[in-house]
Amino acid sequence: MCKKPKYYLNLMRRPYFILFFMICFAVLVSSCYYDSEEYIYGASECDTTDVTYSATIQPIIELNCYICHSSASASFAGGDNVLEGYENIIEQVEPGIAEESNLYGDIAWLPGFNHMPKGQPQLSDCDIAKVKKWIDDGALNN
């Protein structure tokens, strides 16, 4: 009987396997490297240079707080505190002094303030830093 040669032991094909594993390894290493780079730099960089009410603060509040603090929801979910619109949010702000503002004290979970968003995890450090910057800069309607 004549045995068929085993396919995967064929010496002529071995370089393809080696190449294949090298590519896999390269993809794996580069993806890990990319992840860790993103983790290291993405987590520590927070750009607060161009913070404005309309482009920065309003979207953060809309995303995290409108569910309880929009004009429609505040009466039954947000203790009647409306945070939709500059004229309403400014009621919770001491312009120039973040640490004395309900808005900042509540999201930074400062002692003596409530913890917002209520019953949910704290906002990211970067979002909190942006709110602080906006208030410390005078909480302008910009």
Ligand code: HEC
């Ligand atoms: C699940 C509902 C809910 C969410 C989400 C929520 N809040 Fe509130 N918030 C409340 C309630 C209820 C009150 C009334 C006071 C209380 O019961 O703690 C309140 C009160 C407030 C007040 C009034 C001052 C005070 O502390 O009493 C501010 C300011 C405030 N929230 C800010 C925020 C901000 C900023 C966010 C988003 C980051 C947020 N809240 C998200 C429910 C919520």
